[in-house]
Amino acid sequence: MSTIQPPSETIWWKQPLDRVEFTWILIALTWSIIMFIMMPLWHVYGKQNLSNEAYRTTPAAFMKKAQAMVDEYTVRTETDQKIPVVHPPPGSDVYLVARLWSWWPLLELEKDQTYRLHISSMDWQHGFSLQPVNINTQIVPGYEMVLTVTPDTDIDQTIICNEFCGIGHHNMVGKIYVTEAGQ
Ligand code: CUA
Secondary structure, three states: OOOOOOOOOOOHHHOOOOHHHHHHHHHHHHHHHHHHHHHHHHHHHOOOOOOEEEEEOOHHHHHHHHHHHHHHHEEEEEOOOOEEEEOOOOOOEEEEEEEOOEEEOEEEEEOOOOEEEEEEEOOOOEEEEEEOOOEEEEEOEOEEEEEEEOOOOOOOEEEEEOOOOOOOHHHOEEEEEEEOOOO
């Protein structure tokens, strides 16, 4: 039998199972069950898979809320492009806009304080990846993802896009400055 010719025995599912084939099926099945159990376990015992919520929105409606937060809580701007750095009060709703190719605005959050972080995309699919804590979620237009976050690092956190979104994908970098509480 060759791979070019059709199999001589066309009713292949009535053929006896080879021992090697059976072994591989068993390995794959066992591994998939382990992964299946690990998913909820990681959620409970790990830090990567956060509880999140998703709501329908539109780019315009989301932008309006983000703009209102930026207007109220901007503490300074950075670079020649005057990118706002926003310091919202602890416990508040924080809005982060994903678009080609930036995360807007830059955020300044207080250590060990909890915020509701809303993220949505203005255009295409992006991936929110928070380093070094390794929190990942997909960001799609028309949906508002809400993560409950409590910054607990002593260093600033970097947001990178982990969903390929075109020529400027590698430049799509954002920032969460982590400050001591009350500052
Ligand atoms: Cu946005 Cu890659």
